Amino acid sequence: MRLSHLACAITLGLACHTALAATAYVSNEKDDSISVIDLDTLQVTDTLAVGMRPRGLLLSNDNRLLYICASDSDRVQVMDLATRQIIKELPSGADPEQFALHPNDRWLYISNEDDALVTVVDTQTDEVLAQIDVGVEPEGMAVSPDGKWAVNTSETTNMLHWIDTSTQQLVDNTLVDQRPRHVEFDKDGQRLWASAEIGGTVTVMDVEAREILKVLRFEIKGVHPDKVQPVGVKLTDDGKYAFVALGPANHVAVVDAKTYEVLDYLLVGRRVWHMAFTPDQKRLLTTNGVSGDVSVIDVASLKVSKSIKVGRYPWGVVVTP
Amino acid sequence: MRPIRRLLLPCLLICLGASAACLAAAPAAELQVRIGYLAYIPATGPLLSNVIPEPTDAGLRGAELAIADSNSTGRFLKHNYSLEVSQQHDSNALLQAATDLHQQGVRLFVVNAPAATLRQLSEQLKDSLLLNAGSADDALRSQQCLPNVLHTLPSRAMLADALAQFLTLRKWTRWLLITGPTEDDQAYASALRRAAKRFGHRIVAEKPWSFDNDQRRSAQAEMPLFTQTSEYDVVLVADERGDFGEYLPYNTWYPRPVAGTQGLTPTAWHKTVETFGAAQLQKRFEAHAGRWMNDRDFAAWMAVRSLATAVTKQRASDPMTTRHLLLNEQLPLDGFKGRKLSFRTWNGQLRQPIPLVHPRALVSTSPQDGFLHPHNEMDSLGYDRPEVSCDLAGSSN
Numbered sequence: 001m002r003l004s005h006l007a008c009a010i011t012l013g014l015a016c017h018t019a020l021a022a023t024a025y026v027s028n029e030k031d032d033s034i035s036v037i038d039l040d041t042l043q044v045t046d047t048l049a050v051g052m053r054p055r056g057l058l059l060s061n062d063n064r065l066l067y068i069c070a071s072d073s074d075r076v077q078v079m080d081l082a083t084r085q086i087i088k089e090l091p092s093g094a095d096p097e098q099f100a101l102h103p104n105d106r107w108l109y110i111s112n113e114d115d116a117l118v119t120v121v122d123t124q125t126d127e128v129l130a131q132i133d134v135g136v137e138p139e140g141m142a143v144s145p146d147g148k149w150a151v152n153t154s155e156t157t158n159m160l161h162w163i164d165t166s167t168q169q170l171v172d173n174t175l176v177d178q179r180p181r182h183v184e185f186d187k188d189g190q191r192l193w194a195s196a197e198i199g200g201t202v203t204v205m206d207v208e209a210r211e212i213l214k215v216l217r218f219e220i221k222g223v224h225p226d227k228v229q230p231v232g233v234k235l236t237d238d239g240k241y242a243f244v245a246l247g248p249a250n251h252v253a254v255v256d257a258k259t260y261e262v263l264d265y266l267l268v269g270r271r272v273w274h275m276a277f278t279p280d281q282k283r284l285l286t287t288n289g290v291s292g293d294v295s296v297i298d299v300a301s302l303k304v305s306k307s308i309k310v311g312r313y314p315w316g317v318v319v320t321p
Numbered sequence: 322m323r324p325i326r327r328l329l330l331p332c333l334l335i336c337l338g339a340s341a342a343c344l345a346a347a348p349a350a351e352l353q354v355r356i357g358y359l360a361y362i363p364a365t366g367p368l369l370s371n372v373i374p375e376p377t378d379a380g381l382r383g384a385e386l387a388i389a390d391s392n393s394t395g396r397f398l399k400h401n402y403s404l405e406v407s408q409q410h411d412s413n414a415l416l417q418a419a420t421d422l423h424q425q426g427v428r429l430f431v432v433n434a435p436a437a438t439l440r441q442l443s444e445q446l447k448d449s450l451l452l453n454a455g456s457a458d459d460a461l462r463s464q465q466c467l468p469n470v471l472h473t474l475p476s477r478a479m480l481a482d483a484l485a486q487f488l489t490l491r492k493w494t495r496w497l498l499i500t501g502p503t504e505d506d507q508a509y510a511s512a513l514r515r516a517a518k519r520f521g522h523r524i525v526a527e528k529p530w531s532f533d534n535d536q537r538r539s540a541q542a543e544m545p546l547f548t549q550t551s552e553y554d555v556v557l558v559a560d561e562r563g564d565f566g567e568y569l570p571y572n573t574w575y576p577r578p579v580a581g582t583q584g585l586t587p588t589a590w591h592k593t594v595e596t597f598g599a600a601q602l603q604k605r606f607e608a609h610a611g612r613w614m615n616d617r618d619f620a621a622w623m624a625v626r627s628l629a630t631a632v633t634k635q636r637a638s639d640p641m642t643t644r645h646l647l648l649n650e651q652l653p654l655d656g657f658k659g660r661k662l663s664f665r666t667w668n669g670q671l672r673q674p675i676p677l678v679h680p681r682a683l684v685s686t687s688p689q690d691g692f693l694h695p696h697n698e699m700d701s702l703g704y705d706r707p708e709v710s711c712d713l714a715g716s717s718n
Contacts, residue, residue, distance in 0.1 A: 095604075114604055116393065136393040137601050155598060156655070157393040158633070173397040175633070178655045179598070198655040224698060226653075226660040248659065 022278050024285055024319045025066055026294055027054035028311025034068070034079075035294075035310035037285075039278055039319065042296060042306055048084055051077050056098040056141075057316035060123075061105040066318065067123075069096040069110070076110060076121070081320065091128055093119035098182075100141040100150065102165060109150045109163070111138035118152050118161070120168055130168035134161040140182040144207060145189040153180035153194060160194055162210065172210055177201045182274075184233040186257070193242060195230035202230050202244055204260065214260045216244075223249045232274035236281055236299070243284055243297075245272040252286060252295075254302055266304050268295035273314070279321040287314040351399045354391075354638045356625060357422045358384050359442065360408040360433040360455070361415040369540055370567040380433040380454055381406065382610035383618030387625030389609070394633055402629060412438045419446060428640040431624040432470075433617060436461055443467040450640035452624035454617065459512060462668040463704045466711035469640075471647060471669040473627065474620035477512035479703035480587040483675035483687035484557075484580055485516035486701070490689050493554035493578070498527045499547075499569070501560040509559035509582060524557075526550035530565050540565050544572035557581045585684055587675050590619030593683040594676050597659040623662075623671065627654055648714045659686075660699065666714035667706045672699040 021040035028035060032054065036046040051070025058067045066079040069092070076092040076099065079085065092099075093112035096119075100109045107129065110119045116136050120129040135157025143150045143165070150163040158180060162172040177199020184193045185207070192205040202216040218228045229247035235257055236242075242255040251265040252272060269288025272295070276285050284297040288307075294314060296306040360380060376382075384404055391402045405427055407418035415434060419442055422430075430446065432439055433455035440461075443451055446469070453461070453472040461467060462476045475483075488494070496517060500510040510527075517524055528547065548556060548569070556573050558581040560566035566583035578584060592603065592613040606614040606622075614622075631643045634652060646652055648669065653661035658674045665672055677684045688694075692701045700706075 113601055114608075135397070136390050136605075137598070154393070155601075156390050157397070159394065159397060175394070175398065178630070178653055178661075198653050198661050200653065200661065226697070226699075229661075 022319055022321055024276065024294070024317055025057060026285075026287055026310050026314045027057050027068065027316040029053055029055055029289070029313035029315040031311035031313070032070075033311050034066075035314070036084075037294065037308060037310070039283070042308055044308065044310060046084070047311065048079070050079070050086065051075055051089075055315045056096070057318045058099060058101055059318050059320060060101070061103075063320045067099065067101070067108065069099060069316075071095050071097055071113070076108065078123070088126070090121050090123065090126055091119075092121065093117055093128075093131065097139055098141045100143045102143050102150070103145065103147040107143075107165070109141050109143060109152070111141050111152060113137050113139065116154070118150070118163065120150075132161075132163055132168060132170055134170065135159050135173075140180060140194070142183040142185055142192070144185050144192075145187065149207065151183050151185075151192060151194075153183055155179045155181065155197075158196075158199075160192075160205075174203075174205065174210065174212070176203045176212075177215070181231045182233055184235060186235050186239065187237050193233045193235065195233050195244060197229045197231055197247060200225065200228045200230065202233065202242075202255075216255060216260055216262070218244070218246060218249075218253050218262060218265075220246070220249055220251055220265045223251070231272070232286075234275045234277060234284065236277070238281075241299070243275055245275055245286060247271055247273070248290075250288075252284075252297065264302055266297055266302065268297070268304055269293045269307055274316050276317040276319045278319055285317050285319065287317050289313045289315060351401050352632075352636070352638065354395075354400055354402045354429070354629070354632055355425075355427045356384075356388070356402065356404055356628060357419065357427040357430040358404050358406045358408075358433070358621070359415055359419055359422075359430055360406075361410070361412055361435070361438055362433065362455070363435060365562045368562055368564045370563050370565065375563075376612055376615065378610070379615050379617035380431075380621040381408065382606070382612075383614065383620070383622035384431055384454075384625050386606055386609045386618075387622040387629070390605075390622075391625060391629035394629070398633065398636070400629075400632060400636075402625075404625075412441070416441055416445060423449065429628050429638065429643070431621055431628075433621060439470065440465075440467065443470050448640065450628075450644045452627065454620035454624045457508075459508065459704065462670050463709045463711070466668050466709070466713055468713065469644065471627070471644070471664050471671070473623040473671045474616070475589050475673065475675060476670060476703050477509050478515060479670070479673075479675060481509070481512035481516035482519065482702045483587040484585070484677060485513075485520040485522060486687045486689040486692050487585075487677055487685050488522065488555060488580065489520045490685075490691075494522045495552065495554045496522055496524045497548060497550055497553040497556045498524050499530055499556060499558045499560075499566075500527065501530050501562070501564060501566070503562065505561045506559045509561055513557050513559060513581065525553050530560070540568040541572055544568055545574050548572075549574040553577060555580055556584075558583050585677055585679055587677050587687070589616035589673070589675070590614060591616070591676055591678040591683065593678055593681065594658075595683075597657050599657040602657050619656075623654070623656055626656075627664075627671070630654055665700070665706075666712075667709055668704060668711045669713045670703060672697060672702075674699065675702060 024037040051073035053072035056069035135154025137155035140153035177196035232245040269291035436458035
């Protein structure tokens with residue numbers, strides 16, 4: 001692929017990458033690298049060296065910049081996707097694991113797992129705007145679509161921490177089940193979904209009232225309940241489905257996002273962590289840490305169509321159009 | 322949380338300046354959870370292998386960290402956890418210290434002491450809940466369960482079964498068993514014999530390590546001859562103090578691995594455990610204690626965390642309701658071991674995966690794949706319900 005890149009670059013110049021199909025970027029926790037997957041061919045086309053223990057990934061609003069939590073380098077790295085070069089590193093605080101970008105495209109909310117802090121960094125000035133005390137082992141991070149709330153989960157404190165982004169102050173806490181890992185707002189920002197890995201549950205909250213609407217449980221035939229450990233959550237924009245990655249249960253649960261009924265369990269690779277949709281939301285990619293691959297789920301048929309080998313311990317995934 | 326701290330300071334100043342009225346007002350809002358930490362660790366006597374000293378504060382540092390972890394939830398819920406520490410050099414002094422703490426109102430205890438002391442404490446603190454983080458004694462989990470005691474430290478039977486499953490997987494089924502002179506060593510060897518029977522291993526020879534060998538030779542020089550028996554696949558050693566067992570690896574008559582208390586070791590916790598969030602616990606512990614976390618630290622950490630998880634759930638700290646909640650299997654506990662942990666209803670033992678380690682690496686984790694169990698695969702380790710006469714959940718305290 002390097003050769004074809006080169007050929008491509010010669011003929012088309014810098015427009016090359018944007019001319020390609022949708023592309024997935026997968027962080028490989030134990031390889032200190034990012035695997036690049038062409039979503040037309042479903043092939044790994046490149047592997048990019050990054051900082052140590054890369055985990056959380058996210059994109060700038062224009063999809064030009066890739067933010068990478070390099071946990072063991074204690075840095076958030078910023079990659080220009082046109083050149084695939086790291087263009088700067090942000091002062092993230094120690095051990096950044098997950099993060100979320102405010103809709104203003106500037107404020108980055110970063111979980112500092114070892115320091116029980118959320119660090120807010122301005123991605124344009126590289127300044128630390130605030131550091132907010134939260135519970136022990138902060139992990140999941142999400143900002144509401146209207147930009148009002150930043151919500152963090154703390155794995156040992158077992159809480160959701162609600163940060164008012166206008167003041168950068170912690171204003172409320174919600175106790176959920178053991179080891180909350182990930183939070184996800186729905187598209188209109190009315191509901192918040194929070195997974196609890198050891199509790200084995202997903203809590204759905206009403207954002208306005210900050211009240212718990214529903215606690216979802218999962219049961220897979222032939223899999224011991226102890227292995228059902230929800231991690232990543234993804235919601236379709238049409239409000240139809242929620243997908244919940246169930247960790248060492250090696251399945252993704254499909255949930256009706258309106259009735260909260262669990263519709264199906266899809267077998268993927270081993271220890272499934274996080275997920276990302278393709279831009280048309282027709283396919284969902286999952287990172288499978290132990291088996292070192294990415295599963296491709298067809299959303300219309302709810303079938304797993306392919307697995308793609310990536311690096312060691314794939315963790316985060318994002319997709320650009 | 323910074324605003325709350327700002328509020329706290331003026332409040333404290335007012336309290337200091339003022340009177341009982343203020344003191345009475347403050348605790349009403351906050352649930353005070355006092356946990357007693359009782360430790361008595363008998364001296365082991367002189368050891369041949371004493372080059373690398375063991376930490377003297379094993380257990381305590383884990384309990385301390387768990388208090389800090391629990392207060393991170395507690396500060397949001399207005400639950401305040403504190404540890405009342407008593408470490409004594411003899412059993413009687415510990416019993417007295419426990420009485421004093423009990424008189425001060427403490428009803429939740431973490432105990433790091435031998436089985437005999439634990440039995441006495443259990444008898445003396447009848448209306449309290451004790452979490453055993455110090456004794457691996459199998460009798461306490463099979464025929465002589467104590468109604469008010471739960472165990473976070475794995476029993477010897479669990480450790481032996483965890484090892485035996487792995488040896489089955491490797492097809493190392495012919496064992497030479499070497500046992501030290503102490504009662505603890507004998508108990509460890511008994512657990513190994515039980516595991517051999519359960520998992521189809523054969524003990525081809527058993528040798529007691531005694532000190533009447535040729536004293537002109539070092540232990541290292543003694544080992545090849547000492548291990549010259551019928552052929553075995555693996556040498557199993559029961560030397561809990563770490564007296565002679567360290568000299569077995571590479572010194573066996575046949576070129577075979579060593580496992581048990583030395584060599585490949587089953588343990589509740591080790592530095593090389595890193596997955597399922599364990600790396601974060603290890604880092605927190607090392608920052609707190611300035612050393613690696615060991616099995617006793619983990620058991621004490623897990624004991625305090627179990628109590629705190631129950632208190633968080635019920636928003637109260639009554640010892641009997643806490644015991645009931647911890648024994649009903651509906652409260653998953655987070656032990657950074659990849660599974661939800663819970664206490665066995667029949668004997669109060671925390672079911673948990675057991676890492677198998679050598680000093681610099683994790684070799685495997687039991688239960689091994691394929692060792693099935695009708696209720697929970699982790700119950701393939703240690704005393705299962707049909708094997709014991711205890712029924713903790715069924716007996717009210």
